[in-house]
Amino acid sequence: MSNKQTGSGRFRTEESTAVNRREQILEAAVAVFAEHGYYKATTAQIAEKVGISQPYIFKLFKNKEELFVAALERAFERMIRTFRAVAAPVEQLLSETTRSYEQLTETHPSEILLQVQALGIRDEAILQAMQSGMLAVADEIRSKFAAAGIEHPEVEVSTIMANGMLFSIAMALNMPDLKPRQA
């Protein structure tokens, strides 16, 4: 049906299935929303970045809100995968988690900025996505810490989250000096 591949054995990345387009749109959406914010970003800008017409976005996403939520969920998924991939002995688990987060802010800054954006958007669906995203991140870290036998996981998670937030905010506000000192 929609699982297409050319006979040559190579993927034709330029081929456009709805699934591919969805991904392309999401990637562009992350960048555009991060740069301009939810309300200032236009669907036309996102479409232009992908190289499609503006109305076509609405064939693949019900509306702007749903597009933003999907982009946000994408960011949270990567973040959770990142934390899940952390492997370190107990005594370095905390510092490695922090390091791993800071690396994510370098490899995918737009996804981090998107999350900072979302903190202030008063929209039911977006608020809910933020709540479950934040909860999932905290849970992921907590369960890792607990499994490693760390004493007070909730306290450590809280510290990580607080410093991570300050780091992200420092980045969003372009205030490097605001970044957390030590840990």
Place this chain on the structure above:
Amino acid sequence: MSNKQTGSGRFRTEESTAVNRREQILEAAVAVFAEHGYYKATTAQIAEKVGISQPYIFKLFKNKEELFVAALERAFERMIRTFRAVAAPVEQLLSETTRSYEQLTETHPSEILLQVQALGIRDEAILQAMQSGMLAVADEIRSKFAAAGIEHPEVEVSTIMANGMLFSIAMALNMPDLKPRQA
């Protein structure tokens, strides 16, 4: 000129000088911006709350952006006054500062929400107001800590800021469980 007072000796609070109106508008603006966010909040909503016509706002503020910046500065000023007023022995200075901040989130939640809102607004003037506001807050705390002879003021300030941010965000996202554990 504009320093008016009735002969009775009582202030006529219902009298409306431009200065009074400015204050009323700012107060309404804080509430409306905090509730709906910068872009969804309308100048008509703010005007209605004050009981004036929508265009009159533009007699006292150049535009919406300037109104938001003024509201934001108001929030930062109160926050700095709050920290300045903290008085406690060295060993309790840190916990008292935190307590004092959390109390502010209860007495003036809208001003805190306004600051969270502002984190994500990509607008030059608002970004600048956020930068100098955050800097002023950090400096205020740092100088107090330094004066009290606290060992590594920058580190402690960083911790306070990080936990304060997490607290505010937990509030904005309506996620009480996200609030910092211990300090």
Place this chain on the structure above:
DNA sequence: CGAAGAAGTGATTAATCAATAACAATTATT
């Protein structure tokens, strides 16, 4: 081939709102 379905576009519109312009009422000053 030719029909069906998938992928995509141009034109348009219905709302929304910040901001201006032009005017009116109120209050102070000489």
Place this chain on the structure above:
DNA sequence: AATAATTGTTATTGATTAATCACTTCTTCG
């Protein structure tokens, strides 16, 4: 009282933009 200054309003508009509609083009396969 007349004038000036301040405080305020009504009406309007120009710009923006998410979303819909009505089509078209391309691809696949019986």
